[in-house]
Amino acid sequence: MANEIFAKGATERREVLKGAAGLASLVGLQACAPIARGSLSSAALPSSSAPRLTPLRIGRDQLIDVKCCLRPLRAAGPNLGTEIVGDTLVIHNYGHGGSGWSLSWGSGHIAVGKALTVLPTKIAVVGCGIVGLTAAVVAQRAGLQVTIYAREMIQQTRSFRASGSFTPDARVALVAPAGPGFGDLWEQMARFSWKAFRTYLGVQGNPVEFGDSYQVSDTPIERRKWPVNPSITDSFETKGLPQQNSEFAHFSERIKDIVPQAVPLAPEENPFPTAYATRSSQMHFNFASYGHILLREFFERGGRFVNRDFSGPADYATLPEKVVINSTGYAARDLWQDKTIIPVRGQTGWLVPQPEANYGVRYRNVSMMSKSDGVVVMNTNPDIGDMLGVGNSMELPDRSNIDEALSIIAPLFAPTAPKRG
C-alpha cells in the first residue's frame, strides 16, 4: 500500500519534473546534468525512468537513539609504528579518524605483518573496537593464538557509535604531518579493506551491503573545493589543531577505479522532488550483524577475551604475550600520551530499521542511509566541512541537532511534495 502511494506520488512528481526539464533549456538546467545528447543513457531511457523507491518514514516518532562519538584523527595518519616496552614488542594500530571501519582490514594486515616478523605463536591485542577485533581475526587467520584485552567489547566501543559507510579518507590525516609517503600506505590499506569487505556481501545477516545513495539539491550540485585560505596563517604545526579545511588530506581519487562514483541524474531519473540529483552506490556496514560475525569467528578460532583496563605503556609489558598490537583508538591520546590525536566530535541519529527502503539520501546539510540496523541520520554543516567537530571532545549527544536534521529532510518524503528549486 505504502509502495503504491509513493509510486503515485512519484508519478505526480515526475510530471512536475518533466515540466522542469522543459524549462531547463530556458534556464540552463542541462549544465548540471551533463549526460551527452544522444548518448545511450539519455536516448535509451524511457521518459519516466526514476526508480520506485519506498518512502522512508521520517519523524521524531521513529527516532530510537542518538549517539555521539569522537573520531581519533591523528595528524600524521594512523600510527602503525612499533616500540619496545620492557621485553615486549608493541605494534601500534590506532588513530584512524573517520575511517576506522573502512581501513580496518588493511590496517590489521599491516600490523599483523609486523608481528609475524618476530615469529610469535601467540599475540595480544589491546582494544576490541573495529580496529582491534579485525586485527585479532587477521592474526588468527595467519595461524596465531590471540588474546584480546580491553575495557569494552565491540558493542560498547566508540566504533559502534559511528555511522557505518565505506569512507576510507574521512578525516584520516593532515597533509603536512602525514607527508608525501602516506598516500601509498593509505591506498594499500583502502584496497585491501575493500576486497576483504566484499567477502561479506550476501552473507546471512547482511553484515556488508551496497545501497543507492542519492545526493539531491535545489541548486546545481558541485563538488565543494577548499583552497588554501592565505589569511589563515596558523596551522596544525603552530596550534596543534588544523585551522582550515585545506589541511586535511584526501585520497579517494586513488581508488576511483574500484569504488562507484556519483553520476548525475536527468530530471526524469530523479525520484525526488528536487531539481538536481546524483546517484552512487555506497558500501555500508551493519554494526549488529557485522560485530556478531567477527566475534563469532574470533571465538570459534579459539580467541580469548580478557576484560582489563590499562593505565599506561608499562602495563603492556606485564602481559604473558610478548607481541602486542595496540588498538586503543582515541584512548591512545592519554594512554600513550600521543597528543597528535585530535578529537573530532560527531553524532548520529537512528530511526527504526526500514529494510524495505534500502537507500540513502543527502539533502542540504543532512545525510541519511537506511541500513539493516537502522536508518542513520547525520546533520553536518557544509560551510564548515572537515573542520566540523575538530578539537571538540564533548561526547554527550545533542538531540536537537538530529531533530533539526529530520525536519530538513522530511519534506522530501511528503507524498505530494512540490518540486523545489
Ligand SMILES: Cc1cc2nc3c(=O)[nH]c(=O)nc-3n(C[C@H](O)[C@H](O)[C@H](O)COP(=O)(O)OP(=O)(O)OC[C@H]3O[C@@H](n4cnc5c(N)ncnc54)[C@H](O)[C@@H]3O)c2cc1C
Ligand atoms: C559520527 C561518526 C561517524 C563515523 N562514521 C564512520 C564511517 O562511516 N566509516 C568509517 O570507516 N569510520 C567512521 N567513523 C570512525 C570510526 O568510528 C573510528 O575510526 C573507529 O571507531 C576507531 O576504532 P578503534 O577500534 O580504533 O577505536 P574504539 O572503537 O575506540 O576501540 C578502542 C578499544 O580500546 C579499548 N580501550 C581503550 N582504552 C583502554 C584502556 N585504557 N584499557 C583497556 N582497553 C582500552 C576500548 O575498550 C575499545 O575496546 C565515524 C566516527 C564518528 C564519530
